[in-house]
Amino acid sequence: MLQTPTATDPAILSVKDLHVGFDMRQGMLNVLHGVGFELHRNRTTAIVGESGSGKSVSARAILNMVPRPGIISGGQILFRPKADEETILTSLDPRGKEIRKIRGGRIGMIFQEPMSSLSPVHTIGNQIVEAIRLHRKVANKEARVIAREILEQVEIPRAERALDQYAFEFSGGMRQRAMIAMALSCHPDVLIADEPTTALDVTTQAEILDLMGRLQRELRMAIMFITHDMGVVAEIADDVVVMEKGHVVERGETHALFSRQSHPYTEKLLGAVKRLDQPADAKVGPEPDAPDILSVVDLKLHFHKRAGFLQRITETTKAVDGVCFNLRMGEALGIVGESGSGKTTVGRCVARVYEPTDGSISYRGADLVAAEKEELKRYRKQIRMIFQDPFASLNPRMTVKQIIAEPMIAYGDAKTQDLEERVASLLSEVGLDPGMMERYPHAFSGGQRQRIVVARAIALEPKLVIADEPTSALDVSIRTQVLDLLLRLQAEMGLSFIFISHDMAVIRYFCDRVAVMYQGKIVEIGETEQIITDPQHPYTKALLSSVPISDPSQRGTRQRHRYVENA
Amino acid sequence: MIWRYILKRVFWMVPFLFAVSIVAFLLIQAPPGDFLTTYMAKLGESNEVLDQATIDNLRQRFGLDQPIYVQYFKWISRLIVGDFGMSFEWRQPVSDLVWERMGLTLCLSFATLLFTWAVAFPIGVYSAVRKYSIGDYIATTIGFIGIATPNFLLALILMYIGVVYFGSDVGGLFSPEFKNAAWSWAKVWDLMKHLWLPVVVLGTSATASLIRIMRANLLDELNKPYVDTARAKGLSEFWLIMKYPVRVALNPFISTIGWVLPNLVSGAVVTAIVLSLPTAGPLMLQALLSQDMFLAGAFVLLLSSLTVVGMLISDILLVLLDPRVKYD
Structure with a gap:
């Protein structure tokens, strides 16, 4: 958002012609057919598509953890955190040491369901400390201090106490913050977020999006943001990759893509959002004298x-x-x-x-x-x-x-x-x-x-x-x-x-x-x-101000405010 | 908090055990007649006849002529101070008869429980993680055979194999020379040598069903998002499975303590007779048949207490292991 990296800026992660198939009894079922896109430092790339379009599988392929019986059957994923450091992720053993170093260490990931994505029987602290100690050589005590700091960074109140709490004691938004804290605990170069706000309220969503933007600037991360919500895309994405049934049908810079969609599928997605921006034509309404x-x-x-x-x-x-x-x-x-x-x-x-x-x-x-x-x-x-x-x-x-x-x-x-x-x-x-x-x-x-x-x-x-x-x-x-x-x-x-x-x-x-x-x-x-x-009531105003606007040119024009009732 | 919970649970055990004692007493009294009628019938078989005066005398001495609630209160009030009464049949204090048998029963049950866990846990985990592999199919097949085979049959087969192929001394828990000897390290070692057979026999079906339970539970957990989260952290496959899904799938294991104890004692009577084990089962059966009411009552009560204690232990472990289980 701050810098204006151009195409000359080398991609930190590039996915080239990626094919993923599921090895079923009936034969190979291909779910990704030659997917290609790039992620850049300091930029947020939104991967958009409806369920079944292959967004999540692409994300998992980057970490080489496609769920069984899926296999990466073709293509390449290139990870280049520095000019002189290059790893081909797809060629690594999915259970090997090298890929495990990258998972969580260099590329972090957060998931959609903040409830079920955290272990129900381990404390938040335990899970974050584990992530830290996997990738950094620190003692348990030190890791706990780092964990507390990172919880403070994601604005979780009473971080020290939160470390000893369980996921089910948190609200959805707090859980997602803890999840983000865990993914960012080792300062990854790339953050993959798989529908991180879909399960949250609009007001909470707005807060989480703000938080991710701030952390991105602080850590100079590349973010891959998977979503189906065009409004969110318009709010935060620098680049957009539109996926349909395992193909990338369109990709480009957000403003350009929103002003001229060439592919009918993109148009359909945007159309569906735009239609929801106004009342339905077919609305009947009650009779004027209905009891x-x-x-x-x-x-x-x-x-x-x-x-x-x-x-x-x-x-x-x-x-x-x-x-x-x-x-x-x-x-x-x-x-x-x-x-x-x-x-x-x-x-x-x-x-x-x-x-x-x-x-x-x-x-x-x-x-x-x-x-x-x-x-x-x-x-x-x-x-x-x-x-x-x-x-x-x-x-x-x-x-x-x-x-x-x-x-x-x-x-x-x-x-x-x-x-x-x-x-x-x-x-x-x-x-x-x-x-x-x-x-x-x-x-x-x-x-x-x-x-x-x-x-x-x-x-x-x-x-x-x-x-x-x-x-x-x-x-x-x-x-x-x-x-x-x-x-x-x-x-x-x-x-x-x-x-x-x-x-x-x-x-x-x-x-x-x-x-x-x-x-x-x-x-x-x-x-x-x-x-x-x-809207008359301040809460209604706050609620409405949190709804993402599906028009990137209006980004930043609206002041978001939070409503806290002072009883 | 946890101490309060334990205290509360222990407190609630008291009225529960009291209720159990009533039911136990009524159950023992339920068959027609009493110890003396059974005793006389037995004597009658060998053409001995007791005259009515002796019978009345005995009946009075045993307190069998009193109404049932009086008998119960006599029994329970002595029980509270630790006196289980006399066994009619053995003409010995019940406590002398019961404790060694209960001790061996407990020892056997515990060994069986450990065996069950030690075998079922790794196989169950393996079966789930490598679903539909050859190893899984083998484990599943053996599991089903284990569930389907009656214990006593398995006991007979293993005894046959033991005697014919290994020439080992099977049956009982001790070799003849140790049977009445005082406890010593040699006796303990002898017990160990004999223990494996009943442990395998008694543990097989529980092991088989636990494998199935573990497999099913773990399969449910393996695809949960938190497993993916752990994987995305860079944890190795072995540790992530052990730390997360296995930990969650462990609950039914803990719950087994509750049902394995009573199951072993009551369900194992036939096996214990086949293997001539000096455990509680056979003696309890004998006591019930001869209506030896104090002996039978003591067994029923002790076994119920064991069950209640087993449940308590498993509940406490569950609370300690799973923070989602609330204890207030």
């Missing part, structure tokens, strides 16, 4: 932590703390907020998965909180949920037909004979081939699975659908497809939606109104466009 389908008054859910012999309440977490809103028939209300804001809990209270501590939820005039067994069952038929992770929310041991038919059987809604017919029509309704109903979920892609989840949700012809982050596990281009499907269903079936998301763009595309939640309370509620263009 309320749901009205929530002063909803509270407090979790108590009990301790001691008498099980006294020592700590109360106010997950939801006095939330009021109403939802009109045919309306889509977005609930936005970061993790821990209570947005998911609100959704689950409405579905009566959780028992609210206090408050009332009235659904078409009936009190949902007081509803018992039979009555509740009747309401649950009309209020359905869609979950975030289509990989986890479908039982892998059930066929698609069984999955979709299950609610209908549970509610005695269909005779066995016409079950198949109903499932078939539901599948075609959500844009899937009814011929696939005997297959198991693993045979489907993420987008297709989410369609199955949608089919299951609408099987009972509900009136209200609670969608909890239904698109955040999906690729951008598929995101709009699923949203368009939901919009169509909304228009056809007159559905009302509670749409929970942390993604402002998705909310803007889909929702008529939005409620912004922070620490269990709604801080602002109103028409979506109005809130986005003219």
Whole structure:
């Protein structure tokens, strides 16, 4: 960002004509077909593409740790940290000493899932000290001091204490900081970051991106930043490499690439992002005189932590703390907020998965909180949920037909004979081939699975659908497809939606109104466009300022601010 | 914190053991009749008949004429001060009969546990890391045979092999010359020489199932992202597998302490009889058959206590090993 290295500046790492294949029983399955790109000191190269494009495999190939049964079947990766030092990484023994010296020592790597990427049973300190002692000749005590310093460098509060804590005691953002600290503990020349912010909130993402930029300048690193988010690319990348199905389809300098995309795939990726910058054309909205389908008054859910012999309440977490809103028939209300804001809990209270501590939820005039067994069952038929992770929310041991038919059987809604017919029509309704109903979920892609989840949700012809982050596990281009499907269903079936998301763009595309939640309370509620263009509450402003802008020419024009509530 | 947890758990053992003692006592009383009816039937077989007066006299002396709860309270109140009562059949204090057998049982169980771990751990790890290799297939096959073969059959086969091909003295835990000798180093060595056979027999099926458990658990862990993180640090393949996924997959190993002890004692009765082991199993069976209630009661109670202690040890180890396990 500071310097302006040119093409004459020799690449610190160059990937040339890289081929990677998976040696399967059916023969060689090639996943990379002649991939080539370069990394330069002080520059961030973004590798962009959707899932399955080969981004992560390329990153692992650099460290010569392609997961089995994958093998590097052709090409070369050249590592040149200094003018007179050159190693061909691809020619090293993947278990040998030389490559192990480079892994972690010269080339560091951070991964997407900060929770599962750190060992659950070792302290943070233990893991960082280990990384330091693998590559630097220092005593245990000294390594601990270095580890503490590096934790301070990544702005982890109370670093000394953090060393003795476990990953699960940290929040997602803190874990990712610890991960970065570990990767940078030996001052590598190259940092490979595999979707490091995808699992984080926008506000946390913005902080991590700032941190990485600062550390890059301090350590003069080359960063390879793998992402599927064009907004992030526009914010931080100097160069962009676009990958599709194992090919590099386009590469170039960020500004140039954003102003003139030549390849249709790049255009598609950018188009998907740009479409999300505005409300959907197909948005129906409620009738002007539509009655309320749901009205929530002063909803509270407090979790108590009990301790001691008498099980006294020592700590109360106010997950939801006095939330009021109403939802009109045919309306889509977005609930936005970061993790821990209570947005998911609100959704689950409405579905009566959780028992609210206090408050009332009235659904078409009936009190949902007081509803018992039979009555509740009747309401649950009309209020359905869609979950975030289509990989986890479908039982892998059930066929698609069984999955979709299950609610209908549970509610005695269909005779066995016409079950198949109903499932078939539901599948075609959500844009899937009814011929696939005997297959198991693993045979489907993420987008297709989410369609199955949608089919299951609408099987009972509900009136209200609670969608909890239904698109955040999906690729951008598929995101709009699923949203368009939901919009169509909304228009056809007159559905009302509670749409929970942390993604402002998705909310803007889909929702008529939005409620912004922070620490269990709604801080602002109103028409979506109005809130986005003219936010009133400082938290909403902070949230909006963290959303990456998918236009590199606007980089640095916006002041990011952080919202800290001073109670 | 951990001490509080241990104290709390130990404290809770008391009411639990009390409940166990009630159940044990009721179980022993459940079959019709008592020791005397069994005793008389036995005498009747050899045409000896006791007159009613003697029987009543005996019954009174043993306290068998009293209601069951009185019998229980007599038993339990003496138990608390460490008196297990007299064995009717052996005409000896129960404690004299029980302790040596329990000691040997414990010794055998512990040896078997060590054997199980020592064999199952490396093979399980190997099987997972080299999934679908020839070694994995061999381990899997042997594992399934191990699970499927009844212990007593294995005991007979090994005894046959031992006697016919190696001419070794099998059966029992001691050679005849040591059987009644006082404890000495020579006796300990003799015990070691005899121990391997029951250890192998008793440990095989547990080993086989542990191999399977270890393999399955480790396979789940091997593909976790934190393994990749460790690899990307530059750790060698051997150490990274040992330090991270194996450590996480170790939990079921620790849990085995809990179930291996009771399993060995109760499940091994047949094997112990085949191998004529001087362990608790056969004597307990005998005591149950003859309704020798104090002896049987002592065994049942001690075995239950062992199980509870085993569970406690494994729970404490789990807490120490896995920070995610909460203990409050």
